[in-house]
Amino acid sequence: MRRTVHRRAFLRSVGAALATLPFARLAENAYAQSAGEPPPQRFIGVYHPHGIAAELFAKRGTDTETRFDLRYEDSPLEPFDDPSTYGRSFKDRVVVIEGLDLLSSTNGHQSAATLLTGSLINDGLPHNSSLDQFLAVEHGLGGATPATSVALAVGSNELKAGETLSFGAQGIPISKIIDPGEAFDFLFRRVVVGPDASAQASAERQRRLGQSLIDFVRGDVNRLRGRLAPLEKAKLDQHLEALRGLEKKLYAAPSGSPACRMPARPLPFPALERYNGGEPYFDAITDLHIDLLALAMGCDITRFATLVTSDLSYANNPLGLPADNHGGVAHTYAASPLGNAGRPLGPGKPATWKALAKLNRYSYGKVARLMQRLSEVGVLESTLIYASSDMGNPASHSTRNVPTVLAGGANGKIRMGRRIQYRTDCPLGTLCQSDSREYETVPNNRLLTSIAHAFGVEVESFGWQFNRSARGPLAEL
Numbered sequence: 052m053r054r055t056v057h058r059r060a061f062l063r064s065v066g067a068a069l070a071t072l073p074f075a076r077l078a079e080n081a082y083a084q085s086a087g088e089p090p091p092q093r094f095i096g097v098y099h100p101h102g103i104a105a106e107l108f109a110k111r112g113t114d115t116e117t118r119f120d121l122r123y124e125d126s127p128l129e130p131f132d133d134p135s136t137y138g139r140s141f142k143d144r145v146v147v148i149e150g151l152d153l154l155s156s157t158n159g160h161q162s163a164a165t166l167l168t169g170s171l172i173n174d175g176l177p178h179n180s181s182l183d184q185f186l187a188v189e190h191g192l193g194g195a196t197p198a199t200s201v202a203l204a205v206g207s208n209e210l211k212a213g214e215t216l217s218f219g220a221q222g223i224p225i226s227k228i229i230d231p232g233e234a235f236d237f238l239f240r241r242v243v244v245g246p247d248a249s250a251q252a253s254a255e256r257q258r259r260l261g262q263s264l265i266d267f268v269r270g271d272v273n274r275l276r277g278r279l280a281p282l283e284k285a286k287l288d289q290h291l292e293a294l295r296g297l298e299k300k301l302y303a304a305p306s307g308s309p310a311c312r313m314p315a316r317p318l319p320f321p322a323l324e325r326y327n328g329g330e331p332y333f334d335a336i337t338d339l340h341i342d343l344l345a346l347a348m349g350c351d352i353t354r355f356a357t358l359v360t361s362d363l364s365y366a367n368n369p370l371g372l373p374a375d376n377h378g379g380v381a382h383t384y385a386a387s388p389l390g391n392a393g394r395p396l397g398p399g400k401p402a403t404w405k406a407l408a409k410l411n412r413y414s415y416g417k418v419a420r421l422m423q424r425l426s427e428v429g430v431l432e433s434t435l436i437y438a439s440s441d442m443g444n445p446a447s448h449s450t451r452n453v454p455t456v457l458a459g460g461a462n463g464k465i466r467m468g469r470r471i472q473y474r475t476d477c478p479l480g481t482l483c484q485s486d487s488r489e490y491e492t493v494p495n496n497r498l499l500t501s502i503a504h505a506f507g508v509e510v511e512s513f514g515w516q517f518n519r520s521a522r523g524p525l526a527e528l
Contacts, residue, residue: 089462090433091195092506093354095344095421096167096183096216097438099414100362101381102159102445103127103454104407105390106399109149110470119470125404127411130419131458137423141458143468144422144431146528148455150473151495153441154516157212159448163441164212167357168222169496169514175212177222179514182499184219186506187355196353202227203234203340204359205333206325213441216357221285227359229324231317231339238347239313311350314343330365337361341421349428360417362410370409380406381445390444390452407445414438415456422458432460435502439495455498457528464505465528493525500524 107125114120121132121142132142155165157172164170170177180189187193187200202217202225209215210224217225228234317339322328329336337360347353362376363369373379384390384407387399418438425431436458443452457465473493496514501524503510512522 090430091351091354092192092462092464093348093430093434094183094186094356094502094506095348095434095436096181096357097418097421097436098163098166098216098357098359099411099417099438099440100360101376101407101410102384102440102442102449103411103452104384104404105149105443105452106387106401106404107408108147108411108454109389110147110472114470116469116471125408127408127415128456129412130416131422131456133419136416137419139423139426141419141422144458144460146457146465146467147470148457148473148498149471150452150493151439151455151498152492153450153453154492154494155450159442159445159450160213161211161441162450163214163216163359164218164222165450165514165516166439166441166495167216167437167499168218169494169499169512169516170222171516172212176224177212177218177514179218179222180220181216181218181225181357182502182513183217183355183357184225185513186503186508188219190506190508192506193353193355196351198238198347198353200225200355200357201234201238201344201347201353202357202359203344204229205337205340206323206329206361207359208324214359216359219285220288221282223286227357229336230320231336231343232319234340234343235314235316238343238352311346314346317343325361325364330361330363333361333363334369337417338420341417342424345421345424345428345430348425348434349430358421360414363413370413372406372410376410380410384444384446386444386446391447391449411454418456418458425459433462434459435461435465435505437498437502451492453495455495461505465501471527497523497525498528501528 104127108127111120111123120126121128128145128147130137131145132140134140153162153165155162155170155172161172161175164172164177167181167183168177168179169182170179179185183200193199200217202215204215204227206229207214208227208229210227215224215227217227219225228237320329320332320336322332323336340358344356344358348356363372364374364376366374368374368376380403383403385397385400385403387397387404390399390404415438418436421436422431425434436456438456438458440454441450443449443454457467460467494516496512496516499513500510500522503513504524
């Protein structure tokens, strides 16, 4: 209601015709904020592969919740306190959480699908939508921007549970983009046109043609819908939602804001996919995805996104790690009891912790880069990043104690600059999937509930995992 009042006042003050001028939405946002309204909130879910070296991720003995060090030797979290590389320290803009579990009824790799759904994985799919789609589509929080949401990934077009984060209703995967050129087209083409008259005339012709095509396809889809089974209808509804997204982009105004410059379209890469020669380009592809995504957030082209990152599995990679990061780093990790969720299975091998921590540090460096870019376009404080992996101990494919980092600001809805620990113990001989209280477990669907609350959606729970008694948000946030 406050935003509606501010919008009306804004339009009265400058004339309703402003709504047709370049990026009127940005001016409207600025006006609302000058009237005391917080900026619109944004959400980005980030996946990184291969779990965590818990021994080097965990809070140090002298650390407290609010006073802690991230720059110790072999720290995977060091990028968050590295101003020489990322322009400033982001130590006060992160919450590092230990002890969250993905109780997802499947192996570690497929549990990537649990990160944003909080759901069990059956037959390769979760039971419900992911948090980004729940907020952006089902609750309409992405409705004000040209792109309701965007799903980006590095190295794999596959949409199975272990390869993607974003799912629509009934757990149907959302299409994702692995080519930065296509990401540019999806986010910026027809949205940021620029002031040139001929370019705007061309954009108007494309808009009219695109609208005609959409009207034709929508009619076709609606005729088909009545003859389909419920699951197929859900898939079709997802296509209709994509059509609505295209329609919004066709009507989007061109950018006239200095902060919303038109980026150059990325040049094509010789290869994009894993196992097909794309690995040496993954680092550059990741950086381009991050830069385009941050700029799209700053330009208010989208407010909801997911990013699935990859490793650097190729010979002579810049990390100096084995060519097979999965087999040569993740599976050779020999954990201490800390990395085995408290189980006394030997002291572990510190050399393997360091190798995995180096890979983890690379992944968190990409999150820090995303924070840097969001800060540069002025939206870090209103953005919440949730970065995690599909497992804790990668050698055993354990879904206990997965690494969890919240970053950004969320408009102050979550207190940043902290380290939070939950118990990670799991008795020998159990699968840690009972409803009993014989052990301590904190499933990540409680974190998702907390995030939903931060975005103004008051739900009692989100998703469904084995520990059904674990409901409600995380009070510590």
